[in-house]
Amino acid sequence: MAIYQYRCAECGPFDVSRPIGTAGSSETCASCGAEASRVFTPPRVGRASGSLGRALEAQEASAHEPRVVRRVPEGPRRPAAPADPRHRRLPRP
Ligand SMILES: [Zn+2]
Helix, strand or coil: EEEEEEECCEEEEEEEEECCCCCCEEEEECCCCCEEECCCCCCCCCCCCCHHHHHHHHHHHHHHHHCCCCCCCCCCCCCCCCCCCHHHHHHCC
């Protein structure tokens, strides 16, 4: 679904939700019943919500505003020891 904007001469702009590609050039105004012409705007397709939405926003923001690091992040420098003791017997490079 996409949101299309129409403008009634009497009541002003209003939005109509229609499947993509099915919006006509005019729509009946819900308030006064007059014919309202379509206003062409950038598509406002529903944005993903939840964790996907946050990940997409973070990805988009990092393209324009990369995080600046002033010092090396703290934390373990070596990976934690493997939980399985047999991993210690594996050949090392
Ligand atoms: Zn109207």
